[in-house]
Amino acid sequence: MSNTKDMDVKKEESMVLQKNMLANLFSELSNAKESGKKVVYTFVPGNLSELIHAFDMLPVYPEINALQSGMRKKSRDFIREAEKVGHSEDVCTYVKCDVGMMMKGNIGPTGEKLPEPDLLLLSYTGCFTFMKWFENLERLYPGVPVAMLHTPYQEAGKITPEMTEYMVKQFKTEIIPKMEKVSGKKLDDDKLKQILNNSLQAEDLIQKIFESTRNVPTPIDAYFAGVYYIGPINAGFRGTSEAINYYQTLYDEVMDRVDKGLGPVTPIGEMEEERFRLVVEGPPNWTSFREFWSLFYEKGAVTVASTYTKVGGVYDYGFRHDPEHPFETLSEYCMNCYTNLNLPQRVDLIRKCITEYQADGFLTNSIKSCNSFSAGQLLMMRNLEDELGVPVGFIESDLVDPRYFSYSNIKNRLDSFFQMLDQRKMILA
Amino acid sequence: MKKYYLGIDLGSTTSKAVIINEKDEIIGRGITNTRANYEVAADIARLEAIYNARFSLLKERLADDDSFSTEHERYISDIENVFQFLQFKNRLDKLRIQLIQTAEETIHAEDKEAIKKIIHSIFDKIEPEIRNAYMKGDLGAKSEFFRDIIGERYHDGVAESEKKYFEELMVLFDKSITPVENEMVEFDFKNLVHQAMEILDSKYSELTKQQEDKSYHFDAELNLLMGNRKDISNSLQTHIDYIAVLDIHIANMTGTGYGRALLPFPEESIKSEILCHAFGAHAIFPNTRTVLDIGGQDTKAIQADKYGLVTSFHMNDRCAAGCGRYLGYIADELNISLNELGPLAMDSTKEVNICSTCTVFAGAEIRELINVGEKREDILAGLHKAIVMRAMSLIARSGGVRNEFTFTGGVARNQAVLKYVTALVKQNYGDEIIINIHVDSIFMGALGAAMFSRRGVDVDLPDQKKNRKELNVLAK
Numbered sequence A: 001m002s003n004t005k006d007m008d009v010k011k012e013e014s015m016v017l018q019k020n021m022l023a024n025l026f027s028e029l030s031n032a033k034e035s036g037k038k039v040v041y042t043f044v045p046g047n048l049s050e051l052i053h054a055f056d057m058l059p060v061y062p063e064i065n066a067l068q069s070g071m072r073k074k075s076r077d078f079i080r081e082a083e084k085v086g087h088s089e090d091v092c093t094y095v096k097c098d099v100g101m102m103m104k105g106n107i108g109p110t111g112e113k114l115p116e117p118d119l120l121l122l123s124y125t126g127c128f129t130f131m132k133w134f135e136n137l138e139r140l141y142p143g144v145p146v147a148m149l150h151t152p153y154q155e156a157g158k159i160t161p162e163m164t165e166y167m168v169k170q171f172k173t174e175i176i177p178k179m180e181k182v183s184g185k186k187l188d189d190d191k192l193k194q195i196l197n198n199s200l201q202a203e204d205l206i207q208k209i210f211e212s213t214r215n216v217p218t219p220i221d222a223y224f225a226g227v228y229y230i231g232p233i234n235a236g237f238r239g240t241s242e243a244i245n246y247y248q249t250l251y252d253e254v255m256d257r258v259d260k261g262l263g264p265v266t267p268i269g270e271m272e273e274e275r276f277r278l279v280v281e282g283p284p285n286w287t288s289f290r291e292f293w294s295l296f297y298e299k300g301a302v303t304v305a306s307t308y309t310k311v312g313g314v315y316d317y318g319f320r321h322d323p324e325h326p327f328e329t330l331s332e333y334c335m336n337c338y339t340n341l342n343l344p345q346r347v348d349l350i351r352k353c354i355t356e357y358q359a360d361g362f363l364t365n366s367i368k369s370c371n372s373f374s375a376g377q378l379l380m381m382r383n384l385e386d387e388l389g390v391p392v393g394f395i396e397s398d399l400v401d402p403r404y405f406s407y408s409n410i411k412n413r414l415d416s417f418f419q420m421l422d423q424r425k426m427i428l429a
Numbered sequence B: 001m002k003k004y005y006l007g008i009d010l011g012s013t014t015s016k017a018v019i020i021n022e023k024d025e026i027i028g029r030g031i032t033n034t035r036a037n038y039e040v041a042a043d044i045a046r047l048e049a050i051y052n053a054r055f056s057l058l059k060e061r062l063a064d065d066d067s068f069s070t071e072h073e074r075y076i077s078d079i080e081n082v083f084q085f086l087q088f089k090n091r092l093d094k095l096r097i098q099l100i101q102t103a104e105e106t107i108h109a110e111d112k113e114a115i116k117k118i119i120h121s122i123f124d125k126i127e128p129e130i131r132n133a134y135m136k137g138d139l140g141a142k143s144e145f146f147r148d149i150i151g152e153r154y155h156d157g158v159a160e161s162e163k164k165y166f167e168e169l170m171v172l173f174d175k176s177i178t179p180v181e182n183e184m185v186e187f188d189f190k191n192l193v194h195q196a197m198e199i200l201d202s203k204y205s206e207l208t209k210q211q212e213d214k215s216y217h218f219d220a221e222l223n224l225l226m227g228n229r230k231d232i233s234n235s236l237q238t239h240i241d242y243i244a245v246l247d248i249h250i251a252n253m254t255g256t257g258y259g260r261a262l263l264p265f266p267e268e269s270i271k272s273e274i275l276c277h278a279f280g281a282h283a284i285f286p287n288t289r290t291v292l293d294i295g296g297q298d299t300k301a302i303q304a305d306k307y308g309l310v311t312s313f314h315m316n317d318r319c320a321a322g323c324g325r326y327l328g329y330i331a332d333e334l335n336i337s338l339n340e341l342g343p344l345a346m347d348s349t350k351e352v353n354i355c356s357t358c359t360v361f362a363g364a365e366i367r368e369l370i371n372v373g374e375k376r377e378d379i380l381a382g383l384h385k386a387i388v389m390r391a392m393s394l395i396a397r398s399g400g401v402r403n404e405f406t407f408t409g410g411v412a413r414n415q416a417v418l419k420y421v422t423a424l425v426k427q428n429y430g431d432e433i434i435i436n437i438h439v440d441s442i443f444m445g446a447l448g449a450a451m452f453s454r455r456g457v458d459v460d461l462p463d464q465k466k467n468r469k470e471l472n473v474l475a476k
Helices: A014-030 A049-054 A064-069 A075-084 A093-103 A128-139 A162-185 A187-214 A226-234 A241-260 A290-297 A326-335 A343-356 A377-388 A407-428 B038-064 B070-106 B108-135 B146-160 B163-181 B187-211 B219-244 B275-285 B324-334 B336-348 B359-371 B374-398 B415-429 B440-456
Strands: A004-006 A039-042 A059-060 A120-124 A147-148 A267-269 A276-281 A301-306 A362-369 A394-398 B004-008 B015-018 B026-033 B250-256 B290-294 B297-305 B309-314 B404-410 B434-435
Touching: A004 A290, A004 B038, A004 B290, A014 A059, A014 A187, A014 A226, A014 A241, A049 A162, A049 A326, A064 A075, A064 A093, A075 A093, A075 A326, A120 A128, A120 A162, A128 A147, A128 A301, A187 A226, A187 A241, A187 A301, A187 A326, A187 B163, A187 B187, A226 A241, A276 A343, A276 A377, A276 A407, A276 B219, A290 A407, A301 A343, A301 A377, A301 A407, A326 B038, A343 A377, A362 A377, A362 A407, A377 A394, A377 B309, A394 A407, A394 B309, A407 B275, B004 B275, B004 B440, B015 B038, B015 B440, B026 B070, B026 B146, B026 B415, B026 B440, B038 B070, B070 B108, B070 B163, B070 B309, B108 B146, B108 B297, B108 B440, B146 B163, B146 B290, B187 B374, B250 B275, B250 B440, B275 B297, B275 B309, B275 B404, B275 B440, B290 B374, B297 B374, B309 B374, B324 B359, B324 B374, B336 B415, B374 B415, B404 B415, B404 B440
Parallel strands: A039 A059, A039 A120, A120 A147, A276 A301, A276 A362, A362 A394, B004 B250, B290 B404, B404 B434
Antiparallel strands: A004 A267, B004 B015, B015 B026, B290 B297, B297 B309
16 A cells, blocks of 8 residues: 555756765865865764864765765675675674775775875764774875864763863864864855855754654654765765755745645655554664655654754754854753764653654664664663554664565564554544 | 454464454464465454354353353353364374375385374374364363474374384375465364364263273263253353354454564555554553563563553664574474473573573574583573563663553463563562563454454543453462
8 A cells, every 4th residue: 555646756956966075075086186175074963064164174974975885886895805804793883884885995885985084083072883893994094183072971961061171172182273284274264154154054044944743744764864864964964055045945844845735755656645643763774774664654643742853952942053163162062962962861752752743652763883873772661662652663774784584574574564654543532 | 143353363383363343352362373375364263263252152142142141151162162172183184184185296115105194193192192182172282283293193103003104104295284284274164163072962962981980980060961961052052153154244343463464464464463453462451551462573661651552662683692583492492382391491490590691592502501411490580580580671762661551462461471571570670560471462463453443443542441350460
């Protein structure tokens, strides 16, 4: 049964914009040597896009390259390469995919060769693997400078003034001097202020886009389409006018759908009947992304909020970059990324999404590779089940290792989960 | 016309069918081994459930008729036993013909006659043995399915016959059993019941003779039957004839289980076994909050609310250790039948610690333990405990045991598993946890499916006032 209307999926303007933006970035990266632009390798959670732009540098995100390799069915071979040189089966598959890609010539997702790093900028230390990953990169690119920003975990569920002070100090004594040295430029305070102002506008827009799921039917899928929506803001465009333009265009499109009472767009067309509204925790599987998605839309299941789209930064509680306090705001941004929240904070955030967006169920996709996400998920699920009486589901897969995506196992569990929601609706109606 | 509802649970090891009435009461059960042809397995289970339902309705009818006393239930049960034997015999005759035919086609001319003779002699011996077992309502604890019953006896027969034809005889069996097992046979209920009654006549005359020599002890129930058996069978005719042609109208049906997608049912009539087990368990034990279902291929820990609606579940993933198949594998390794495992393990005086969490590795571990002189029953006790430990960790992942706890699925019939589940649930979650195990635990998924059928159109809450005649284990 399909709840979608067969039609040619026309490319929305925002989709075209995004595609061009990313193509330009990769083209700039492949010309970096010629243009003389310095290249920074960095991570998505708590990424410092604004600083990278302030120094006119270009970002490379190994995680995004890995997920792109996963979607393009290249990750299996890259992972095998990394395992051949001793990375065990239990190592994060993003790392192995990235290491394998470098060993195979560092050809990026668009087929263009990626430049070597001029700086390794580790802006989030909540994931221990990130540190080990960069230690490996440091060996692969001997002599490359490393700037490490230690991000305190929100152990007590809040950011204290001392935590911010600690981070601001690191910006001033470690991050900025290293970036100045590599780029050969002094930090321009006015320029950074302008960039932060751009960030703020894009952040306002993306939050409004994700809040559009309050509508019934929801005009967007906040997980499967959401991962595309977070592309520009997390992959190096936050702080640019292009990002504002992209999110404004997307917002207009979404509002147009709301006005017309339309449901979300799926790979096979528009979803006609919204049967189940879900909140999803955890990253998606990338190697079978389309198949994975189809297991949802074929049953009329749509995601009204997902924690994965908050992995770069959390805007739900009103955080926006503040141009007036650049280092404080960058510190707060880093400490506020989703996996840096403690478990009760994560539960609070999910609870807010479940109630505000009127979800019928809560689903966890637990990722074998990712401890940052997966640790504590069962506890969180149990808390939500007990507190809200919301039906919960649990599936397991992996980021980019195709060996850990079992279609029939996942289908079996998802079908049972959807029937659970159906039964509840039927009997409690 | 009364309406009935059918639930089919197509499991990886057994296929079950349950028919319920409009009050969610089970009136018919059918079970068979799952085989390559799923549709045949489902159909056999369904027909068996319908025959069984006719007998239930017959008993119901007799209960309303004042001229019949409860002692006559014995007679009806006897008829049902012989009825089952007649179905068995039908397949047995077909298997004999199939074996002879396969021998005719595949065996060298010089050996053909000798082999055919052996086949006939084996079947001549088996048939009365099985007939007696059915008549006494006793087929042993080993197995209840055609393939298993006949397979074991045929194997014994071959072992006793001339060694030089061993290979040929075993190959013939393997080639012949599948087509016979997969053939669908539908019986005329009335005709078969009449035949059963005739056979019973001879059984009772036999008993009368034995009674005359005084050495045979009778129970009171049979004594009573002895006197007026002929009268009963005559007056029963009208009731039997009525029931035999009664249209058991199946208003709706639902399929569940591992093979549910293969059932020729519309999508809305296919339900996840997770929901069915919880719904079934909750119907029988309305205070159920946690359900453990250990099936052939997977183990499920299910949490349900006060309406029997599932709120969360966890299933084993990527590994079959801890499921029914694990026990099947172990039984093969030890060359004993699945149903003997539990009783053997209960004889243990100390449990051997089994380290392997993998089914295949556990097989190697068993051989090692046997080599170092550990007793079979102690190894089995350790294995049963290991399975339950796996289930306990799954329960923990799903949120733990909430009072009351109901254990369902085929493996719940294994006493040793039951022993460890009870002990470990009490140990981990407290003595006050009430543990429910129903005699029909294996039918719980099919019952839930049948209940979904009944609710297909008219939605209502599960009946809260159920008979609790069943075993309610309050182990201390």
